[in-house]
Amino acid sequence: MVTVGIIGAGRIGKVHIESITNYVPNARIKALADPFMSEDTAKWAKEHGIEVVTKDHKEIINDPEIQAVLICSSTDTHAPISIEAINAGKHVFCEKPIDHDVDKIHQVIDALKGKNLKYQVGFNRRFDHNFKALHDAVAAGKVGDPQIIKITSRDPEPPSPAYVAVSGGMFMDMTIHDFDMARFLAGCDAEEIYVQSAVLVDPEIGKAGDVDTAVITIKMKNGAMVVIDNCRKSVYGYDQRAEVFGSKGMVANANDSQSNVILSNAEGVTGEKPLFFFLERYMQAYADEIKSFIDAVENDKETVVNIDDGLKPVLMAMAANLSVKEHRPVKLSEVE
Amino acid sequence: MVTVGIIGAGRIGKVHIESITNYVPNARIKALADPFMSEDTAKWAKEHGIEVVTKDHKEIINDPEIQAVLICSSTDTHAPISIEAINAGKHVFCEKPIDHDVDKIHQVIDALKGKNLKYQVGFNRRFDHNFKALHDAVAAGKVGDPQIIKITSRDPEPPSPAYVAVSGGMFMDMTIHDFDMARFLAGCDAEEIYVQSAVLVDPEIGKAGDVDTAVITIKMKNGAMVVIDNCRKSVYGYDQRAEVFGSKGMVANANDSQSNVILSNAEGVTGEKPLFFFLERYMQAYADEIKSFIDAVENDKETVVNIDDGLKPVLMAMAANLSVKEHRPVKLSEVE
Amino acid sequence: MVTVGIIGAGRIGKVHIESITNYVPNARIKALADPFMSEDTAKWAKEHGIEVVTKDHKEIINDPEIQAVLICSSTDTHAPISIEAINAGKHVFCEKPIDHDVDKIHQVIDALKGKNLKYQVGFNRRFDHNFKALHDAVAAGKVGDPQIIKITSRDPEPPSPAYVAVSGGMFMDMTIHDFDMARFLAGCDAEEIYVQSAVLVDPEIGKAGDVDTAVITIKMKNGAMVVIDNCRKSVYGYDQRAEVFGSKGMVANANDSQSNVILSNAEGVTGEKPLFFFLERYMQAYADEIKSFIDAVENDKETVVNIDDGLKPVLMAMAANLSVKEHRPVKLSEVE
């Protein structure tokens, strides 16, 4: 049984509390901390059996009984709290991205050195049944050498311009999951990135200095070519698919929907839209990533998404930003 | 090169003329006969290179150059013209059903005895790419012993009550194709039939003494169970599917549509309806059945759908009619 | 919060304990009773927070704090324990079938009379996302008047002959779910049933006096025709599908699989098999049926599957057995 503290009681923090309560019998949440803890949230946490509910995350850091910390607070606090937790001897699960600034990520890497502590980054999609099956097929050699990898990732609704302004930009905020997926599916690191992007959805996003639509091509170190297509608004819902083509075949996955019922009538043959957004689509993945983290802690295994897996997509987002700025392909070595 | 005469210049006669012209290079249509031959049709036939256009089918029967006759006239003339053609030493392709009366079919069988003449019945669906692939998979043993065979056959629009009155009834007119398909897929004859039927589409069909909807269960001689479901009206178009379940697996086919384009939008994920009706769906099958017949004639092969294959579905339709009348399962031996 | 006692600690009892623990926050399991309670099970139950673990189900019946009882014991005990629980003023969720003997079911019906107690029968498939969506589309009028309903239900592996001998026969044990589905989808009761059945999978099942394969046609009171096809062994896994065809269109559902990944290679285009069996396919449905029951108890609503819904499929199974015995269509009125 692993005793856990959770820092950050926002949407994703609550998702993890529900997951642990329902699906992770070998973890127990002892404490929840959030500087803006509301009375409602405190009550809800108590009902979920959480003993300590506090505004001060130090109570978690300083609690010797707590073995592992889940960091679900705002991005700018991920790195400093990671370091505090590591220095207190705690295993860490940290939401993505660790930071927009690689120096801060390197400080976390330095803090981890020489300590046998687990560190996992919240790239939940690796645990989704459809993406995991895709990865496993590729890893098992079913398509031979990967040659072309296509990742489609489109959100159902754009964020508010206010959010965009603090998001770090689309590549750091949204594409970062796809950068991770590129590495996960290709089985290696990226070498060079080229971005074609535009503001096609909402001019306000452009005014906030960001783009909302992009096609990103990546040369991977093993020679595979990855193409990611992103859009902040897909009217038919959350579109999350990938395809890996290689020397021996192709594997592809598709979206999930609420049911597979098909209606045939005078208008055509119609099925349901994809599940609306990440809370609908990735609930199982959120649970499985925490199960995997707790298993790594309890049984001293490597985490499936380690600190290096947290660093690399941030570098890829930086390369993407540079590609947009200078309108040219950018090598990862330029931003490392 | 096989020289052919066609008797009957209605819709299906014209289909065969088009097929032979476009797809059967080793057949040449010399003559077309129809008692109601219009000037337009005669002109159309001439444009298709048909030398002899006549109202008298005897011109075809008596032409020593014509080796094979396609009988596309009204059902009541199928048997007598078949016998005339056989007695004139001609190979025969006859549209289905040969006759509603088994005695007349037996007269054709008797006429064929001792002659090396080919006789093929127009069960075109055996030549459809999707049904043929289903049959071939079963025949190749891919599902082991067939145990449950499901055939769906629904028309997009009901016939007129006037047509219904002379059609021989739904089982003789429409289900007869499915009875043939049951034998084709199971690879053996039927033993017993039970029908559940009703008038659910058009009360006028009921007044004409027929049904428009039915579920028909058949016990085949090899133990397989067949279930056919029929309806005279399917608002989404012609529905023609089958599934064969057996000891080693299941094969199923699906409808064809004009294109496989899928539209995803706020309303759902929508594809096209099935091809509208038999002229759209079975064009390739009509061509291939004639190719197969001409090949049998030219190369002295067995026809794929012989006179026995023409007789058996008529017996099945008779058993089905008796099952409705007496509300009980009926053995084929009762009607033979 | 509803306090619950569970009688029967076998496979399905454990499924419900897991469901309530993980997904039903407004229910609390106070007690678990099983005459053959093992030490392991008792330990497991304690770990799930169950206070009272006993071999004597009377402890549950007599506990005034327990409001609702889940009866997961052997079929022969369903009716007497139901009556005990009802007489003790408890709401009841009872696994299917209530009993093979309609007289005993009528005793339960009598016991319920005049009491405002909820009674739900464990026809879990009504809560499956794919079957529920099918039902909801039909109930919303999307296919107009239902005319032909096709239900496919095939198990991945046959039961042992020993189980078959005490199962009540395939219709009472397996098809009973499909009989319920026929009523659920058609929205009315059955009028007449005809069965074609055989022993095609395992001769030992035949020696035990049962069949293992069947095609069952049912005339429903609203004129719709239902056809159920059953087989005790499907090599590709649990096959659970239905299709409702009506005057305005057709709805159909399909099997679920672990992922939707498709591999295209030199051998073909291959997806995963259906989920193996009911524990894989219907986990969500098991949870939702209990949620629904607890909701009915807590908020004084009608249960979605009431005692009448428990009785009718048993009558249909009796009619099916009579149809096999007498080789004829059997009216439900003959067995009521």
Place this chain on the structure above:
Amino acid sequence: MVTVGIIGAGRIGKVHIESITNYVPNARIKALADPFMSEDTAKWAKEHGIEVVTKDHKEIINDPEIQAVLICSSTDTHAPISIEAINAGKHVFCEKPIDHDVDKIHQVIDALKGKNLKYQVGFNRRFDHNFKALHDAVAAGKVGDPQIIKITSRDPEPPSPAYVAVSGGMFMDMTIHDFDMARFLAGCDAEEIYVQSAVLVDPEIGKAGDVDTAVITIKMKNGAMVVIDNCRKSVYGYDQRAEVFGSKGMVANANDSQSNVILSNAEGVTGEKPLFFFLERYMQAYADEIKSFIDAVENDKETVVNIDDGLKPVLMAMAANLSVKEHRPVKLSEVE
């Protein structure tokens, strides 16, 4: 009735002869010319009713009865023969590409000026039922403004290195179809192209100075982003798909296969591979492009793929070659 001469009796010339014979009743092939005309081909042509069979294409150019010429000879002869035919007052259907050299294409454009002659280029895929349906949906506004267009085009088998050496390179030889498709689906011209490419299939192709795998991103003038992925070898067969994502939805098509039969067994759920290659996949498209050309000639309509549609993909291929050479995005204006 349009009288036609065909120059070039290779594979594609024969395809057009078959198409016209079988499907284009308002065209008549009078003459076939090929400098390497074999006796077999001459015999075959005669059997198809072609009156004049010659080694000298001037016989076609100089025949006043011939109204339209189909140029199916080697690429280097397309432009000069086009000009000869135009100057002789003949309508021209020319296989793609018109030439690898834009100057020669401009000479054809100049030759056409002031003459009311039809000129069509052989971009057959525009006439494929699945691509046409995709285009028509986009043109009808079903996806709103196109934002992301994905085109997959993979051949089942790589060409020989000898062919590669004279092919003009993959972009001019293979991708040119996809460049045309990009314009066809987006409904506008390209502005900028970036290519990521590699030799992943066959090192001999690399030695011949070409690539065999590429991901090409294109910025279209209306702001849409196109991504094409190409590979010279796909083990599962010819892969020809596209997807158009826009402000109101997405349309996508899929490959065709010989039948839609699905086998479910212990290994999985398996359908057929795509149709093997272009002769299997695009037979209907080849026929329809000629029908469309003959219709334009006969009824004085614009051709669907005109000389400008022949020029633009060549410019795109040139931009693609420059992008590879200089490893940067290239504007179309740089090569015009």
